Amino acid sequence: MTGASDLLPVPALLGYLLREPANTPTHAVALGVAAAVIPIAMVIVTDRVTDLLYTWIPDLVGFDGYARWWIFAVLTGIGLLVWKLPGHGGPDPATAGLVGPPDPAPLAPLAGGWHSPSARV
Structure with a gap:
């Protein structure tokens, strides 16, 4: 049985980006190029599918x-x-907060909310 890395070879640049820390200039350049190329590619694909x-x-x-x-x-x-x-x-944004328990409010103690120890005095 072969793994995913055997089926799809990882390019050298991608391997370098995955090994290096995320705060290098190479990551910034790669992110910038991806942020520019992906929307353009999406517009081209959308145009072709519409045609x-x-x-x-x-x-x-x-x-x-x-x-x-x-x-x-x-x-x-x-x-x-x-x-x-x-x-x-994808998830339904209209019911995302209605199904399941409510999200905790992590900033309430910072804002002096009722969860803060000083509010219970």
Whole structure:
């Protein structure tokens, strides 16, 4: 049985970044490059997928890509993917604080809240 490192070779720069302390200039440069390249790549991928869904596929089949039924079908299909695939699109922010115990207030003693020992005097 092979491990993950056997399947995907780690580039030398990534290995260097993982071995060195996080406060080196190399980490700052790598973080800056990633912060610049990742959003640009996301915009390019989004543009290509939009062209695929609303131009290439409709032209291939022979209908208008902006027909109401096609937009409804695409959005319904994406909704079903998000619903049925693992992860379900992430946690629901509307119910994040409503399910489970409340989060502790770690800053209450600093602000003189009722948790501080001086408030109980």
